[in-house]
Amino acid sequence: MSKRAGKAENNKKLFWRLHHWVGLYTGILIGALSLTGAVAVFIPEIDGWIVKHHYKALSSPSPTGGPQFSQSIDSLIHQHPDYSSLSISLPDHSGQVVHADVILRPEGGNLKRVDFFIDAGKDRIIGQRNHQNSLANYLRQMHVRLYEGYWGRQLVGIGGLALAVVAITGLLIYGNFMKKQLWPKLRKTRDMRIIMADWHKILGISALAFNVVIALTGAWLGLQPWLMRWLEIKTPNTFKAAIVMEPEADKAMYVNWNEILKTAKKEFPALQPRQLSSSTNGSGTVTVRGNIAGQIYERDINILVLSKTDYRPIFKYDVREQSLSHKFYFIQEALHFGDFGGLMLKALYALLGLTSGFLSISGFVIFLFRRQKKKKFQRADAWKTTFVYSVAVLLFLIGIALISLFIGYSTASLIAGILINTLLIGLIGYALLRYLFRLFNRNHQPSA
Template sequence: MKPNNNDKKGHNLLWKIHHWAGLYTGIVIGILCLTGAIAVFIPEIDGWIQRRYYSVYTTPLSAPALPKIDNAFTEAKKQYPKMASLLIDMPDRPEGIATFSFVVKGKDKASNQSYSLFVDPVHDKILGNRDRQNSLANYLRQMHVRLYEGFWGRQLVGLAGVAFVVVTITGFLIYGNFMKKQPYPKIRKKNVRILMADWHKILGISALAFNFVIACSGAWLGLQPKLMQWFDIKAPNDFKAEVIIDKKEDANIAVHWNKVFKVAKQEFPGLKPGYMRASEDGTATIEIHGSIDGQIYERNINSLVISKTTYKPLFKCDISKASFRDKFYSVQEALHFGDFGGLGLKILYAVLGLTSAFLSISGFVVYLHRTDKMKKRAISPLKTTFIYSILILLILIIIAMISMFIGYRQASFIAAIIVNGTLAIFIIYAITNYILKKMKPKASII
């Protein structure tokens, strides 16, 4: 039975949507899949770097005990009397190291310095320091979350996630019937185009469920700040305390962190503190954010807020007791990074992430082969794809090197030029091409 014209039109429309969505966002999707495959190991990578290059480690006690950081905190205040915006990150393993991340304010914002102190939470002492912003862990997260660009980056990542959703769904609708006719996982080797096309289809179908979850959660996480602003969405652990004292008075209140751990243990027994923050805005509060073993939610989504003066609880968020809406909100990041099933799941996420990155490359090769005769290119599709891939990889490596060895601001500035420049060129190209097509239907500047 031959397909009717409506079926053909529907198939052609799906193919065009898949083709253009993949072509114009494929590079961004490829970068996000590549960096995401590495970013799932950020805690493990950072822990290895701490031990290997900073020689910081601790010997856990034989019996479980509450962390101790009061002496280290007192010493940090002596070394950096102008510290502000202190964030205390606690380890998730008994042999892990805590970090004090803070800013030392200068004459203006540009002269502020960011620091991270490595702290032994067992023996209560400072082990070393580094610039937090210039770390590999920060580079991986910033590149994956916002392409290292502060203004448009996160929105572009979110839109790339939306495009990835479109590509995944249309790819399934287009190639689902095709895969019924071709034994799985048979790869035809007639020529490069067919070889790459078959790999593209088979890997796309194999990673379909993974790609759909990653695309949907990535789209949400990328567009989350704007969507929450536009639709007045509140995070489940969002708590707004009232201002009760002067900001300077609030910042000068001494915090006994060992007591904070005891209060957290008493008021929220299952909570494993992930990070803590004392207020400097006049609310006189201490926030303790953490995770609960066995939950499939993003890290540190549970929280406890206590008074900085009385150490009495003011707010508690146990996500296991929250509404379905709040649970759905809180599961997105965990699903996106595979941060709930141990090292084995992370390895699976990394393999599937690299598979998704390959889909961008194979799709580009197939596109170039399809249009090669019409465009009469001097370089073969494989060579063109190889050059583009190496160029993009070099750019990522260069930005990483600048970020780690020169400075975060300099790397961010270069990334902003590349991202915004590429976006501007693309918009100008699209408008110019559209105008020329209207003026001369047969003309094209592709």
């Protein structure tokens, strides 16, 4: 064997080890993120359906053609003078309600985030819910940080890196194999190990580009706090208006929301307003956030800040006019969730996203079948073990969802944190002991 061929063989073995061990130790995490991500892409649609059918919150036709909510907002401010934040989400389609997201600070109590539903045609409050206990919040928090409040987001980022390593090493391992045929073929056999291996290759190659994009954007979004600190990256679009009055005076100022929307249309014609927020810190401003049609960036990143006193523009952020670094920063979330091409693109994202979960399961099954040769596992044991792990992940996701919806977010977060950290410590401990045991055996083998 030539030196070049030997080096290529050694590289292939290295790639295989990386593919094998990274996939094995992060398979459960990748599988959970795959399942939650496939559902999370539909958060706006799912939440809209729940609001409409569970809370019976619908908007009647507006006499002016635009959403009406000024009287309802004034009523909320008078009913809850202790509020600390107010944000208004406008409907995307006719029949949908206006959402008034209000953070309340009860005297002697904890902060409470309440979502009020407003009939956009008759300008009246027709319902409310605790935002933190909603299914939409569960889906978001579970996929973004696994409901673990301390460093769950970074753990998800590590999962993204692991998926990238598994996807790229998979391509490098099967690169030469792919040169021999246009596409992997299913071999005619009843051997389940071979069947799973063939499907593992087919789906891995088919979804390779998608998985790399999801992995890299997920790694960036998850590890963003660390990466920005280490690389000294400043967050774009962090305008802060000057304080010009006392906070209580700011909260008491009347806002003509119809005039705000008219001014936004005049000053920023391309902006599609989706969220309005009134300041409470004494800056005396109203911020209009929204999207620009045809742009692939995260939601509501374009903003227009207006003065509460005369509605003159104070600040404008149009992502189209920003530097490449700003555009790169704000394109990550849109690419990760497919939130730029309509329902069909989201369906494609969900379908391709589930392949990551299948690859985790099939890779684990293949690993267990290989152990049969060493007589450590029977074929039935391999399926039982895979079934137990899969059901455990589903029970965790469903259990945390039920606790969050019916008991509360804080309780669900506490339980999820305990389970995840216990599992993580156990996994790291097992890997370390396994390594030390092998090292001990290697150093104490009798010499030939």
